[in-house]
Amino acid sequence: xxxxxxxxxGGTKFVCGIGNEDGTVVERVSFPTTTPEETMGRVFEFFADxxxxxxxxxxxxxIDPVKGSPTYGSITTTPKPHWSNFNIVNALKERFPVPIGFxxxxxxxxxxxxxxxxxxxxxxxxxxxxxxxxxxxxVVSGELIHGLSHPEMGHIYxxxxxxxxxxxxxxxxxxxxxxxxxxxxxxxxxxxxxxxxTPDHPAWEMEAYYLAQALMNxxxxxxxxxxxxxxxxxxxxQLFPMIRKKLQELLAGYVQHPSLGDQIDEFIVPPGLxxxxxxxxxxxxxKLALAEEAN
Amino acid sequence: xxxxxxxxxGGTKFVCGIGNEDGTVVERVSFPTTTPEETMGRVFEFFADxxxxxxxxxxxxxIDPVKGSPTYGSITTTPKPHWSNFNIVNALKERFPVPIGFxxxxxxxxxxxxxxxxxxxxxxxxxxxxxxxxxxxxVVSGELIHGLSHPEMGHIYxxxxxxxxxxxxxxxxxxxxxxxxxxxxxxxxxxxxxxxxTPDHPAWEMEAYYLAQALMNxxxxxxxxxxxxxxxxxxxxQLFPMIRKKLQELLAGYVQHPSLGDQIDEFIVPPGLxxxxxxxxxxxxxKLALAEEAN
Numbered sequence: 001x002x003x004x005x006x007x008x009x010g011g012t013k014f015v016c017g018i019g020n021e022d023g024t025v026v027e028r029v030s031f032p033t034t035t036p037e038e039t040m041g042r043v044f045e046f047f048a049d050x051x052x053x054x055x056x057x058x059x060x061x062x063i064d065p066v067k068g069s070p071t072y073g074s075i076t077t078t079p080k081p082h083w084s085n086f087n088i089v090n091a092l093k094e095r096f097p098v099p100i101g102f103x104x105x106x107x108x109x110x111x112x113x114x115x116x117x118x119x120x121x122x123x124x125x126x127x128x129x130x131x132x133x134x135x136x137x138x139v140v141s142g143e144l145i146h147g148l149s150h151p152e153m154g155h156i157y158x159x160x161x162x163x164x165x166x167x168x169x170x171x172x173x174x175x176x177x178x179x180x181x182x183x184x185x186x187x188x189x190x191x192x193x194x195x196x197x198t199p200d201h202p203a204w205e206m207e208a209y210y211l212a213q214a215l216m217n218x219x220x221x222x223x224x225x226x227x228x229x230x231x232x233x234x235x236x237x238q239l240f241p242m243i244r245k246k247l248q249e250l251l252a253g254y255v256q257h258p259s260l261g262d263q264i265d266e267f268i269v270p271p272g273l274x275x276x277x278x279x280x281x282x283x284x285x286x287k288l289a290l291a292e293e294a295n
Numbered sequence: 296x297x298x299x300x301x302x303x304x305g306g307t308k309f310v311c312g313i314g315n316e317d318g319t320v321v322e323r324v325s326f327p328t329t330t331p332e333e334t335m336g337r338v339f340e341f342f343a344d345x346x347x348x349x350x351x352x353x354x355x356x357x358i359d360p361v362k363g364s365p366t367y368g369s370i371t372t373t374p375k376p377h378w379s380n381f382n383i384v385n386a387l388k389e390r391f392p393v394p395i396g397f398x399x400x401x402x403x404x405x406x407x408x409x410x411x412x413x414x415x416x417x418x419x420x421x422x423x424x425x426x427x428x429x430x431x432x433x434v435v436s437g438e439l440i441h442g443l444s445h446p447e448m449g450h451i452y453x454x455x456x457x458x459x460x461x462x463x464x465x466x467x468x469x470x471x472x473x474x475x476x477x478x479x480x481x482x483x484x485x486x487x488x489x490x491x492x493t494p495d496h497p498a499w500e501m502e503a504y505y506l507a508q509a510l511m512n513x514x515x516x517x518x519x520x521x522x523x524x525x526x527x528x529x530x531x532x533q534l535f536p537m538i539r540k541k542l543q544e545l546l547a548g549y550v551q552h553p554s555l556g557d558q559i560d561e562f563i564v565p566p567g568l569x570x571x572x573x574x575x576x577x578x579x580x581x582k583l584a585l586a587e588e589a590n
Contacts, residue, residue, distance in 0.1 A: 076551060123442070124442040140435050140440055140442065143435070143436045145436075146518065147418065148550070150518060151515060151518050152515045153515055153516050156515050157511065172547045172548065172549040173545075216452065217451050218516065220451050221446055221448050221517065222446065223440060223441065223445060252468055256357070257444055
C-alpha cells in the first residue's frame with residue numbers, strides 16, 4: 001500500500017501528515033502559517049524522508065484549482081500577506097516529483113467524507129464547515145465541483161432574521177451567510193464568544209435559521225444525498241435538531257424524499273472523520289491524484 | 296446516423312419530434328396535455344412509424360430521475376390531475392424497445408445547450424428558464440446533476456426588494472424566487488401582463504434584482520462556466536444587461552474571474568438553440584441514453 005502525504009494548508013496553521021490509502025493518518029505535525037518561504041520550508045523538511053507516492057493539499061483560498069489554467073496550483077487574491085499568487089503545487093513539484101492533488105480545504109473535506117467518512121458509499125455529498133468562516137465543498141456524481149473556479153458557498157445571501165440587527169462581518173458582502181453565521185459574528189452580535197453561550201440561548205435559534213436557509217439552497221441547487229456539517233460552531237450539538245427542523249419548515253414539503261422527511265437525522269450529520277476531516281480530506285486528494293496519474 | 300426521438304413533456308402541452316445526432320430537428324408535432332392515456336396515445340401514434348433508435352424525455356416535474364429507484368421514470372407528486380405517479384419511461388418502453396432517456400425539462404435543456412448550443416465545448420453550464428415557473432438544470436464536469444433527486448433551483452429564497460409588497464405566487468413557499476419572479480407574478484404585481492410592460496418600466500429593475508440574486512447563488516454554489524437564460528420572461532432583452540450589472544454588484548469582486556468581469560456578456564447569454572432549447576434538450580437526452588446503452 002502506498003504512503004500518501006497530506007497538507008491541510010490553513011490561513012492560521014499548516015497541518016502535515018502521512019497516511020494510507022484506507023484513510024489512516026499515521027503521523028502528523030502542525031505549525032503556524034507565516035511567510036510562504038518559511039512555511040513551505042517546514043513542509044519540505046517534514047516530507048523529506050517520508051518517501052510519499054503522492055501529496056494532497058487542501059488549501060485556504062481563493063485558489064486556482066482548474067487544471068490547464070496558467071495559474072493552476074496557486075492561491076490567488078488572498079488578503080493574507082505574502083501568499084497572493086503563491087503557487088503551492090509548483091513549489092511542491094520542484095521538491096517531490098510525485099502526483100500532487102490540489103483543491104480547497106472544503107472540497108478536500110467533502111472528498112474525505114465521501115471516501116472514508118459519513119458519505120461513504122453514496123454518489124454525492126456536501127460538506128460545510130462553520131468556524132472562523134463558512135465554507136462548503138461538494139461531490140456530485142463522484143466528482144468534486146469545479147467550473148469557472150471552485151464553489152464559494154459560504155458567501156450566499158440569506159434572508160435576515162427579523163430580530164437580527166447585527167450588520168455582519170464579511171468584508172465583501174457584509175451580511176452574507178458567512179457575515180451573519182460564522183463564529184466571529186456570534187461573538188460580535190452577542191458580546192460573548194459562541195462557546196460561552198448556553199445551549200438554550202436565543203443565539204442558536206438565529207444561527208439555525210441562517211444555516212437552514214443555506215442548506216435549503218444547497219438541497220434545491222445540488223440535491224446532495226447527505227450533508228455533513230463540521231467546524232467549531234457545529235460543536236454546539238443542539239444545533240443539529242434545530243437546523244433539521246427549520247430546513248423541513250422552509251422546504252414546506254416541496255421536495256418529497258425520506259431524507260428530508262423521517263430520515264432527516266441521517267441526512268444532516270456531523271463529520272464521520274471528526275476532527276480529522278481536514279487532514280483526511282487532503283489525504284483523499286492525494287489518493288485521487290495517484291489514481292488519476294495511473295489512468 | 297441514428298434517428299432519435301424527443302419528447303418535451305410539459306404540463307400544458309407535449310411536443311414530440313424526431314432529429315439527428317447533430318441536434319437537427321426534422322419533424323415535430325404538438326398537442327395539449329390531457330390525461331396520461333390520451334396524451335401517451337398521441338405520443339405512440341407519432342413515433343409508431345419513425346423507427347427511432349432512442350427516445351429522450353424532458354419532463355415537467357417533480358419526477359424520479361434516479362436510475363435504480365423503484366419509481367424511476369415517473370412523475371411523482373404533481374398537482375396536475377391524473378399524472379401523479381404516472382411512469383412515462385415504463386409506458387414508452389412497453390411500446391418501443393429502445394433506450395429511453397429521462398430527466399427534468401430543464402436538465403434536458405442544460406444538456407442540449409451543452410451538447411449543441413451556447414455552452415458547447417465547455418465542461419459545465421447552467422440553464423435557467425423564467426416563464427410560467429422558474430426552473431434550472433445544470434451540467435457539472437460533463438454530467439447532469441442528480442443526487443437525492445433532481446435540482447429544484449427555482450424555489451430558492453431570495454431577499455425581497457425593498458419596494459416589493461407583492462406576496463408571491465408559489466403555493467409552497469409564497470415568496471421564493473419562482474413566487475416573486477415567474478411570469479404570473481409580474482402580471483399580478485403590476486396589474487398587466489409582463490409582455491405589455493415597457494422596457495423602461497420599474498418592473499424590470501425589480502425582476503433583474505431577483506434573478507441576479509439567484510445567479511449569485513448558482514455561481515457561488517456551482518461555479519458554472521456559462522449561464523444560459525431562456526423562457527418567456529427573458530424575451531425582454533433589456534433584462535440581460537441589467538442582470539449582468541446587478542450580479543457584479545452583488546458579488547462585489549469576491550470571485551475574481553474574467554467571466555464575472557469584462558467578459559460577463561459571454562457568461563450570461565440567451566439560449567444558443569433559441570426556442571428549440573426544450574425539444575433539443577429531449578433530443579440530447581436521447582443521444583445520451585443511446586451512448587450509455589452502447590457502453
